[in-house]
Amino acid sequence: MIADVAAPAPHALPQRRMGRRALWLVVLLAALAVVAVASVAVGARTVGWDDIWNGLRGMTDSVSAASVSKRVPRTLLAMIVGAALAVAGATLQGAMRNPLGDPQLLGVTGGASLAIVVGIAFFGLSTATGYIWVGMLGAAIAAAFVYAIGSLGRGGPTPLRLALAGAVIAVAFSSLMSAILLPRIDVMSVFRFWQVGGVGGATPQSILQVLPFLIVGFLICLLSSPALNSLALGDELAAGLGTRVRTARLVSSFGAVILCGAATAVAGPIGFVGLVVPHVCRLLVGVDHRWLLPFSAVTGAVLLTAADVIGRVVARPQEIEVGIVTAILGAPFFIAIVRRQKVRAL
């Protein structure tokens, strides 16, 4: 009798949780489909179903069908960049145990930008693959730098220290970038569009070039998710459970750096996706990184595509770059997190 009652209990909870996760996954995938269709259909020119169908088959006879065939790579790029940034954010938040982890706030995208500018200005960098490698290098250096500054001294890296270190590094990087750019008006006028962060210049080639890097980064993050779960228990406990704390932190951050370096190289610095998405996903599916990372990827894709559509719609026929939309949507969210959190004194 007792066994009858007690036996189902351990399984009931995971099953219910699995059901909830599956439900949310369906909802998110449906949302992704909706925003993808919207992103292809909506823009400066509104197109009908026939045009979409023709554009997708590569028949670009009418203007509408041609604009559809331009919007398709753009939508794909928004999806993969959004997914990459969200996974990078979730991984950084887990690895640094910092709720304010975001590639842009931590100065990582700033590092990628600076490295790319240096590459363009001094080393004649011009290929997309070159941008990606150099962007990843810059992102890695910036991440190491911010983490080192933020974690010096007693008490280790608190959210406040890391955020301040990131803000300071970002200002310094942008000054260096201006110093390099200002004498070169030609580079600057190209760069200023890249600087605000947008997916408008997407081509099938640029997507194919960045995709391998994103897949590698995503796999590294996903494989390190069990280690991230143990890190969440605290360094001592994680070590006690057999996780190599230092290695786990290094490897997972490396994956995140690949993701946001490559994403920044192809789409410019886009902030707050990596901050907002993991927090939302934690509410939906809990704190298990094995679930959190894939969910973040899908939600990030939804968010960035939606932000891109919003940017195209609100100021028609002009466009607002997606980086600006995410900053304006994401910063209030950041403030809400800060208000909820008990911030430790510096």
Next chain:
Amino acid sequence: MTALVPTETLELVARARHRRARRWWTVTGVLLLAVGAIYVLSLMLGDTFYSPAEIWGVITGHQVAGASFTVGELRLPRATTGLLAGLCFGMGGVVFQSLLRNALASPDVIGITSGASAAAVFCIVVLGLSQTAVSFIATVAALAAALLIYLLAYKDGGSGPRLILIGIGVAAIFDSVISYIVSRAAEWDLPAAMRWLTGSLNDASWDRILPLAIAVLVLMPLLLGMGRDLELLRLGDHTASALGVPVERRRILLIVTAVGLLAFATAAAGPIAFVAFLSGPIAVRVLGPVGSPILPAGLVGALLVLIADFAGQHAFGTRLPVGVITGVLGAPYLVYLLIRSNRSQGTTL
């Protein structure tokens, strides 16, 4: 009736106080001399050299061949803007750092100069307003930004760290607005628009100086008059109010005055990176724990801007705006400051 305190102790206190006052005056005097010297040097040196006599001729309104234009229309407005803006940034910065008791809580990190800058760039690029209107709107916007950050951070009482983090978030919004407007600006507007990202003295002119000069003349004595109260506020609210400072009223007045100075300087020269951040800590370092750091910090700010602008114009192959130089030079010092304040678990200047 004999004194309760032995006269030797009284004498000791009096002598120490005397020594501190003397140190304050010495440091301030030296800084003042240095600022004056750099100011005159930046008028004299350049592509052509002009003697002090020629410059004096220009200032007193005589026609001097060549110098009347080069000094009167180019170097003098430029150096004056730098001087005034540096004063404003230095003083405004140290007020915020003292009130929040954190060297890292300077107005350029917590979004107040970003607010002024976003308003100014909107007024100039989109609305095409005159300089005076821009200055006032920038001030209003900076005050609104300060109020917004304060209200958002206020929850069961204010908290310094929370205010700083929320300021960083608010700054991100303003920065994205600025870069959006700059990305829409016409190609020939670009160098001018870049001023709103880094700060520059490149197109300083007399009509731009006028609002700034009036702001300095009105607000600076007000701020200096509150220097003692600011020192007491640094001891903590309870101590300050026990010593007779009307805490809330004085704090609001200090913030409004500092924001006014910062906003007028930003409207005239753009958000010159890190000057507000660096001046206070440098001044306190030089000064030691004596007297009010407001005026010394202002002088350090002016010194930083003038030197950085001079270096930006002449030390490199191309002419770089002052904000780029202060940003690049300031970064290492800032990193050092961050490390040091982390190590001492510490907070203050």
